Amino acid sequence: MAKKHKSTLQRKEAIEGFLCISPWLFGFVFLTLGAVLFSFIMSLTKWDMINPAKFVGFSNYSTIMFDDDRFRQSLKVTAIYAGFSVPLGLVFSLALAMLLNLNVKGMQWFRSIFYIPAILPGAAVAMVWQMVLRPQPSGIFNAILGKLFHIQPIPWLTSPDWVLNSFIIMSLWGVGGGMIIYLAGLQGVPTQLYEAAEIDGAGSWQKFRNVTLPMISPTLFFNLIMGIIGSFQVFTSSFIMTQGGPANASLFYVLYLYQKAFKYLQMGYACALAWILFAIILALTLFVMTSSRRWVYYEAELKR
Amino acid sequence: MSKVAVIKKGRPGATQKKMWRTIAYTTLIVGSAVSLIPFLWMLGTSFKDPANVFADPIQVWPNPWLWSNYAKAFSKLPFAQYTFNTCLITAISMFGQMISCALVAFGFARMRFPGRNVLFVTLLATMMLPAQVTMIPVFKIWSTLGFYDTFVPLTLPSFFGSAFFIFLLRQYYMTVPYEMDEAARIDGASTLQIFYKVLLPQIKPALATLAIFSFMNNWNDFLGPLIYLSSPAKRTLALGLYAFQGQYATDWNYLMAASAVVMMPLLILFFCGQKYFIQGVVISGVKG
Numbered sequence: 001m002a003k004k005h006k007s008t009l010q011r012k013e014a015i016e017g018f019l020c021i022s023p024w025l026f027g028f029v030f031l032t033l034g035a036v037l038f039s040f041i042m043s044l045t046k047w048d049m050i051n052p053a054k055f056v057g058f059s060n061y062s063t064i065m066f067d068d069d070r071f072r073q074s075l076k077v078t079a080i081y082a083g084f085s086v087p088l089g090l091v092f093s094l095a096l097a098m099l100l101n102l103n104v105k106g107m108q109w110f111r112s113i114f115y116i117p118a119i120l121p122g123a124a125v126a127m128v129w130q131m132v133l134r135p136q137p138s139g140i141f142n143a144i145l146g147k148l149f150h151i152q153p154i155p156w157l158t159s160p161d162w163v164l165n166s167f168i169i170m171s172l173w174g175v176g177g178g179m180i181i182y183l184a185g186l187q188g189v190p191t192q193l194y195e196a197a198e199i200d201g202a203g204s205w206q207k208f209r210n211v212t213l214p215m216i217s218p219t220l221f222f223n224l225i226m227g228i229i230g231s232f233q234v235f236t237s238s239f240i241m242t243q244g245g246p247a248n249a250s251l252f253y254v255l256y257l258y259q260k261a262f263k264y265l266q267m268g269y270a271c272a273l274a275w276i277l278f279a280i281i282l283a284l285t286l287f288v289m290t291s292s293r294r295w296v297y298y299e300a301e302l303k304r
Numbered sequence: 305m306s307k308v309a310v311i312k313k314g315r316p317g318a319t320q321k322k323m324w325r326t327i328a329y330t331t332l333i334v335g336s337a338v339s340l341i342p343f344l345w346m347l348g349t350s351f352k353d354p355a356n357v358f359a360d361p362i363q364v365w366p367n368p369w370l371w372s373n374y375a376k377a378f379s380k381l382p383f384a385q386y387t388f389n390t391c392l393i394t395a396i397s398m399f400g401q402m403i404s405c406a407l408v409a410f411g412f413a414r415m416r417f418p419g420r421n422v423l424f425v426t427l428l429a430t431m432m433l434p435a436q437v438t439m440i441p442v443f444k445i446w447s448t449l450g451f452y453d454t455f456v457p458l459t460l461p462s463f464f465g466s467a468f469f470i471f472l473l474r475q476y477y478m479t480v481p482y483e484m485d486e487a488a489r490i491d492g493a494s495t496l497q498i499f500y501k502v503l504l505p506q507i508k509p510a511l512a513t514l515a516i517f518s519f520m521n522n523w524n525d526f527l528g529p530l531i532y533l534s535s536p537a538k539r540t541l542a543l544g545l546y547a548f549q550g551q552y553a554t555d556w557n558y559l560m561a562a563s564a565v566v567m568m569p570l571l572i573l574f575f576c577g578q579k580y581f582i583q584g585v586v587i588s589g590v591k592g
Contacts, residue, residue, distance in 0.1 A: 013416055016495045020411025023404040024427065027464025032430055035438035035445070042440065049444065096335065099328045112578070113336040119570055119581070121524040123542035124563040127549065128346045131556055138358040140345045173339065177585055184586040204320070233434065236526045240546060257436055262531065267440050274436040281434060 043271035060272035074256035082231035093175040097182035115176035122236035160249035185219035350561035377558035386544035400462035413477035476510035513584035
């Protein structure tokens with residue numbers, strides 16, 4: 001009797017539980033799972049969204065891999081961008097966080113100044129940077145560089161050799177988010193560890209290398225993964241500022257994908273591009289995760 | 305023990321510290337100056353006369369100072385309409401995300417049902433999926449249902465929750481002691497009552513964080529409106545800026561005025577809700 005009573009209660013709880021998560025479940029089934037399957041099937045077709053899709057097997061993938069110069073260019077652009085902006089971003093944001101962690105006066109002001117760019121609308125930010133990076137001497141960056149260091153005006157966004165550098169510099173403007181995560185990580189490092197290191201005669205570098213770095217390695221790991229994912233998904237800035245130009249020198253991967261889908265209406269091809277992007281991001285994430293066993297230090301592991 | 309340490313450190317430590325502080329202040333001040341240049345240049349340009357925007361040598365202080373640029377920028381394109389559209393989309397999405405995420409997270413944190421753990425891991429796994437993979441099929445679904453060029457694709461999905469926010473709220477629910485639910489249940493409260501009378505007030509700080517980030521995501525969204533909205537009257541602010549640039553490419557003073565206005569709500573939100581901003585970033589970083 002008592003057992004039966006319990007099972008009806010359990011059933012009631014299970015039903016209510018499913019009701020609670022039903023909004024997500026519904027969205028997951030239709031807008032995620034369904035869409036993922038649909039996307040994969042469509043990646044095997046030639047499809048312009050107007051005429052019926054035509055099954056073509058894996059030919060989209062083989063075209064992308066072996067016969068698409070713009071794909072190769074977009075991958076190259078994105079990889080170079082990621083290769084510079086991710087490590088530079090990590091170093092910059094960590095350096096800023098460490099400076100702020102010295103109990104400087106006005107810390108909150110500095111923190112705000114560095115963090116705000118990370119929360120602003122990408123479209124408006126792109127407008128402002130276009131103005132700042134004008135190639136003429138009337139661009140503020142060129143004006144300052146010319147005045148202080150007598151540097152000739154730099155064709156920031158108009159030269160294929162410079163445009164990617166400009167995007168990397170812009171990405172550094174938005175390192176504030178990472179900085180705040182580091183700051184929290186740094187504040188969690190117990191001061192006794194530094195005191196112990198000082199007693200052992202450790203200098204600043206040794207303290208950084210042997211106390212700070214291991215203690216914040218989980219934060220570093222998180223920022224690295226988020227940085228990689230983010231750098232492979234750059235879209236708004238390149239769409240607004242350069243449309244991938246000049247000479248495809250800023251043709252980021254997602255911009256290329258967007259163009260294939262919504263400009264040339266090659267939806268099947270764009271789906272295949274999206275799957276390749278997913279594979280790349282997944283591979284990089286797994287690679288970092290596997291390597292992290294060697295360099296990420298979790299306090300809990302020791303306690304176990 | 306600490307006394308010994310202090311004595312041992314002595315003077316050299318103190319001068320070293322002083323040196324580090326000087327370096328720190330110099331770097332921070334130079335760094336924030338560089339960081340502020342784009343802002344200040346935007347504001348400066350937004351008040352300039354068109355003739356002075358590209359003056360060489362550059363004009364640092366706008367002269368004449370034209371407040372009217374802001375009014376003119378707003379009259380060139382229907383920015384009032386864009387603002388209304390953006391506010392509407394943002395408000396509906398925020399509302400949808402808050403109720404759906406709070407409820408779903410409650411289900412995952414407090415209710416026992418078969419398959420809960422598998423479903424929760426599935427939810428976490430969906431965070432790994434880049435939006436580009438589902439972008440085209442989802443576009444097809446909405447346009448087949450006849451919702452192309454409406455706000456539906458930009459608002460309705462938020463009522464299905466979002467994986468990251470659900471995860472964040474669920475972690476927060478877990479910190480609320482179970483005794484609170486049990487006491488309410490003994491008093492005869494239903495599950496729904498426990499959800500909104502007992503637990504919801506307990507997770508208010510997390511909800512505030514969610515509200516802020518949801519506002520930011522929706523206000524800043526560019527790709528969504530770009531794909532789904534085609535008629536000029538339905539544009540959001542971000543899209544309106546882009547259209548403005550296309551039509552009045554040479555009017556940089558107006559474009560900068562419009563950009564400043566689009567940024568303004570986020571600046572206000574940041575200074576009002578700084579605590580929740582910082583908290584949100586930290587939670588996502590430490591627990592994610």
